[in-house]
Amino acid sequence: MNRVVEKEYFSDAVVKLVVEAPRIAKSRKAGHFVIVRVGQKGERIPLTISGADIEKGTITLIIQKVGVTSIKLCNLEEGEFITDVVGPLGVPTHIEKVGTVLACGGGVGVAPLLPIVEALKKAGNKVITVLAARSKELIILEEQMRMHSDEVVIMTDDGSYGKKGLVTNGMEEVIKREKVDLSVTVGPAVMMKYCTLLTKKYDIPTVASLNTLMVDGTGMCGACRVTVGGKTKFVCVDGPEFDAFEVDFDEMLMRLDSYKPSETEAYETFQKKYRKA
Numbered sequence: 001m002n003r004v005v006e007k008e009y010f011s012d013a014v015v016k017l018v019v020e021a022p023r024i025a026k027s028r029k030a031g032h033f034v035i036v037r038v039g040q041k042g043e044r045i046p047l048t049i050s051g052a053d054i055e056k057g058t059i060t061l062i063i064q065k066v067g068v069t070s071i072k073l074c075n076l077e078e079g080e081f082i083t084d085v086v087g088p089l090g091v092p093t094h095i096e097k098v099g100t101v102l103a104c105g106g107g108v109g110v111a112p113l114l115p116i117v118e119a120l121k122k123a124g125n126k127v128i129t130v131l132a133a134r135s136k137e138l139i140i141l142e143e144q145m146r147m148h149s150d151e152v153v154i155m156t157d158d159g160s161y162g163k164k165g166l167v168t169n170g171m172e173e174v175i176k177r178e179k180v181d182l183s184v185t186v187g188p189a190v191m192m193k194y195c196t197l198l199t200k201k202y203d204i205p206t207v208a209s210l211n212t213l214m215v216d217g218t219g220m221c222g223a224c225r226v227t228v229g230g231k232t233k234f235v236c237v238d239g240p241e242f243d244a245f246e247v248d249f250d251e252m253l254m255r256l257d258s259y260k261p262s263e264t265e266a267y268e269t270f271q272k273k274y275r276k277a
Contacts, residue, residue: 001081005058010140013065014108015074016050017082022057024049024087030095030115031209031241034059034087035217038072042083045069046214046236048112049088050141059085062111062140089217090240093207097124099181102174102204103149104130104167104195106187110141112209113186118148120184126150128180130170132191136161167191168198180204185244186211189256193249200245208244210235212252226252 006018024034033048045067051060063073076082093116101120105113110131121127129149133139134157146152154162155170163170167187174180180202185195186209199206212235215221219237226233229246233239 001083002085003081004076004078005056007076007078010062011137014138014140015063015065017061017063017073017076018053018058019061019082019085020057021059021085021087024085025052025054025057025059028052028059028088029092030119031090031093031112032088033090033112033240034061034085035089035214036061036069036073036082036086037084038069038076039083042072043069044084044215044217046089046211046217048209048211048240050111050114062108064108086217089236091238093119093241095119095123100126100128100179102128102130102171102180102183102199104132104171104183104185104187106132106167106191107134107138108140109187109191109209109211110139110145112211113184114141114144114148116184116186116209117145121148121150128153128174130155130167130174131162132156132167132170132187134158166194168194171195171198175199175202175204182207183244185209189249189253192244192247193253196244196247196249206244207241208247209241210239210247210252212256226255 003020008016028049033046035044047061049059050062065071103117127149128151129145130153132155153170183199183204183206185192192208212224214236215223217236219234224235227248228242
């Protein structure tokens with residue numbers, strides 16, 4: 001079991017947990033994730049490692065309340081335990097000096113983007129980061145991103161912070177004023193789809209980190225399968241990062257939608273039990 005040593009609310013729906021996991025902290029790299037479980041009969045969900053402290057033996061996880069398990073995680077307090085934390089899993093981000101990198105994060109997708117931005121900057125790249133959310137209160141990790149970026153562009157749907165518009169508006173503004181050698185996008189699937197359509201228009205190589213549904217994290221269950229370059233890949237073992245131009249985002253979106261009825265049913269059952277308790 002892994003103890004929660006620090007908890008911070010970014011908003012009512014987004015929580016940062018710092019968790020004891022010394023072996024994971026020592027071996028994790030940018031792009032790695034963990035599979036966590038709350039309770040002996042709890043479901044397994046993937047969470048990207050947003051940060052790690054080797055000396056303290058901790059990793060940082062950022063969770064958005066979207067389903068039963070994420071709510072249970074967010075309800076944990078300092079001193080309480082996560083039943084299982086398994087990792088690091090996945091293929092780490094390929095880091096090299098390429099020139100100017102346009103890093104694009106939407107919502108809680110900013111959390112997994114942070115270690116990637118940090119690693120790219122350390123490799124000698126110029127990093128311009130675009131952070132996007134519906135409103136100001138949903139922008140997370142801005143200060144940390146500014147520490148590792150040459151420039152940070154903030155986009156909000158309602159214009160309550162930064163510039164009004166979508167992440168693609170901020171991206172195109174940068175693309176039109178300077179040469180971009182690589183783009184990295186992390187966020188909701190539909191956001192990554194449109195980021196990729198934009199960068200394809202300008203012929204900018206793009207990497208997408210796919211946060212599809214995972215169960216076992218070993219490639220055996222097949223829940224996270226996705227079509228990349230016409231071939232079936234498994235996000236948990238082949239990814240989570242892929243050449244965005246090769247990803248079939250429409251198929252991915254349809255598969256994600258197919259789980260919504262079951263997720264809604266599980267949430268409603270959880271709410272009934274919670275109210276009775």
